[in-house]
Amino acid sequence: MNRITVVPAKGRAVPDPETGELLPAEGREVPDDIYWRRRINDEDVKIKEEDAPAKNPSAKEVSTK
Template identity: 65%
Template sequence: MTRITVYPVEGRVVPDPELGGVLPPEGREVPRDAYWLRRLRVGDVSDRKPAAAKASAKAAAATGSAE
């Protein structure tokens, strides 16, 4: 089965039926099935890495701080 990488949209807690628990903020590779395609369609997850996460990681690296 084809797999895709998805990221939770800010403010959303998305259950992961395959591994249990919730989808982590850094995203996860998941099966491209009806469940995840529905989550994409309704806007619970995105297939693009969140820009805010990239920006905060760059800022932490630039200042030498780790939050």
């Protein structure tokens, strides 16, 4: 089964049925199943977005070769 990393939305406490505890504030990898998709649709959790590279690199980063 696929897995996704989710974090609780601000001000939300979300039970994690896999651990029996609340989802930690830093998030956790969970199964991509109907339970977590419902939490996402209800805006109880958000899918964690990894740090993406800068869209517009600075002049220092651009190679002039």
